[in-house]
Amino acid sequence: MxxxxxxxxxxxxxxxxxxxxxxxxxxxxxxxDPLGIRYHGICAPVxxxxxxxLATFGCPIGVLANxxxxxxxxxxxxxxxxxxxxxxxxxxxxxxxPFGLLQDLGARFPTKxxxxxxxxxxxxxxxxxxxxLAIPYFFGEEHPLFICRVCPAGGIEAALPNVVSxxxxxxxxVWPSVLKLTIIAVFLVSILFIRRPWCRVLCPLGVIFSSMxxxxxxxxxxxxxxxxxxxxxxxxxxxxxxxxxxxxxLRCIRCLECTGCKLGALTPDTILHGRxxxxxxxxxxxxxxTPGA
Amino acid sequence: xxxxASVCLILLLVSALLLASELLFNGQQVYPDDPNNVTASNVxxxxxxxxxAAGRLSRDPSGLLRIRASAxxxx
Numbered sequence: 206m207x208x209x210x211x212x213x214x215x216x217x218x219x220x221x222x223x224x225x226x227x228x229x230x231x232x233x234x235x236x237x238d239p240l241g242i243r244y245h246g247i248c249a250p251v252x253x254x255x256x257x258x259l260a261t262f263g264c265p266i267g268v269l270a271n272x273x274x275x276x277x278x279x280x281x282x283x284x285x286x287x288x289x290x291x292x293x294x295x296x297x298x299x300x301x302x303p304f305g306l307l308q309d310l311g312a313r314f315p316t317k318x319x320x321x322x323x324x325x326x327x328x329x330x331x332x333x334x335x336x337x338l339a340i341p342y343f344f345g346e347e348h349p350l351f352i353c354r355v356c357p358a359g360g361i362e363a364a365l366p367n368v369v370s371x372x373x374x375x376x377x378x379v380w381p382s383v384l385k386l387t388i389i390a391v392f393l394v395s396i397l398f399i400r401r402p403w404c405r406v407l408c409p410l411g412v413i414f415s416s417m418x419x420x421x422x423x424x425x426x427x428x429x430x431x432x433x434x435x436x437x438x439x440x441x442x443x444x445x446x447x448x449x450x451x452x453x454x455l456r457c458i459r460c461l462e463c464t465g466c467k468l469g470a471l472t473p474d475t476i477l478h479g480r481x482x483x484x485x486x487x488x489x490x491x492x493x494x495t496p497g498a
Numbered sequence: 499x500x501x502x503a504s505v506c507l508i509l510l511l512v513s514a515l516l517l518a519s520e521l522l523f524n525g526q527q528v529y530p531d532d533p534n535n536v537t538a539s540n541v542x543x544x545x546x547x548x549x550x551a552a553g554r555l556s557r558d559p560s561g562l563l564r565i566r567a568s569a570x571x572x573x
Contacts, residue, residue: 245551246544255551263547271550275557277526281543284516291509420505476503 215472232301250289251302256363270352274341290417299460311396326456329412337409357392418453422476425452431470438463531567
């Protein structure tokens with residue numbers, strides 16, 4: 206029974222995999238205020254600026270940075286981030302984040318894609334430690350390197366839509382700073398040539414979630430016995446990770462593309478399913494009739 | 499597997515403690531923008547989040563939390 210449940214669980218994600226872009230789009234409808242009701246008191250576990258005219262929920266990184274500048278501790282936001290990280294790790298990055306969706310759409314342009322060195326992923330810790338926590342704490346929100354001032358999500362989801370809404374309303378247009386416009390331009394160009402550049406190199410929210418990939422209740426199980434070292438999972442992974450060596454890697458966004466392994470060596474799993482031998486592999490004593498025979 | 503389950507459980511307990519802490523501390527005293535007004539309101543973290551999202555929560559030089567009359571969004 207437990208094995209059947211495990212297969213069902215892995216099968217569910219296998220069936221959903223081709224529609225990942227649609228799942229991301231469906232989540233976008235949640236983040237973009239479909240009912241016209243704002244819940245800015247609560248943070249969503251995704252990277253979506255709450256200054257966006259349509260944002261339903263608050264941005265956890267914006268809250269962390271602003272609370273740090275105010276010398277307050279956002280208990281609920283930190284608690285929420287740990288709950289999500291402990292349950293699913295970085296699954297929201299791959300399946301629900303609107304900023305990830307934008308980058309995935311950019312990656313669909315038929316341009317040559319460049320690979321990033323693996324060590325660049327460590328910049329995310331620098332962004333989290335310096336731009337989100339230390340600089341706001343010591344220098345306040347007026348500092349030019351305060352995360353919200355340099356955040357491309359804030360520029361694309363908030364600053365540019367606000368310019369448009371001001372223009373439509375006939376109000377005086379408040380243009381974003383030159384620095385902000387440059388960051389937006391660099392980001393928009395980079396998503397055409399690099400897959401998920403923000404998520405892989407700079408995202409402070411992604412590094413919080415992916416730090417818990419190795420401990421989360423939802424995880425990627427690698428079955429060494431089924432693996433033939435064909436390298437298919439490494440080819441399927443678009444983020445320069447070797448899933449057979451590190452299935453729950455710190456840089457993984459849990460897009461689950463690598464679970465397309467035909468042999469089933471990589472499968473999504475949870476701690477609720479105990480590790481059991483598949484029924485087909487059970488060796489029966491000689492002469493014993495097979496079940497159903 | 500057992501290690502993963504243990505660490506996951508610890509993380510969930512930590513997050514439960516954090517969420518309970520907010521209930522324990524029960525918000526912050528926040529003052530209106532007018533420095534002559536000394537009537538503070540107890541604002542929960544949800545309320546603080548809303549004020550932050552609106553770009554209105556600030557700390558004055560004397561260290562008091564204040565709700566700004568006008569928004570100052572860094573984006």
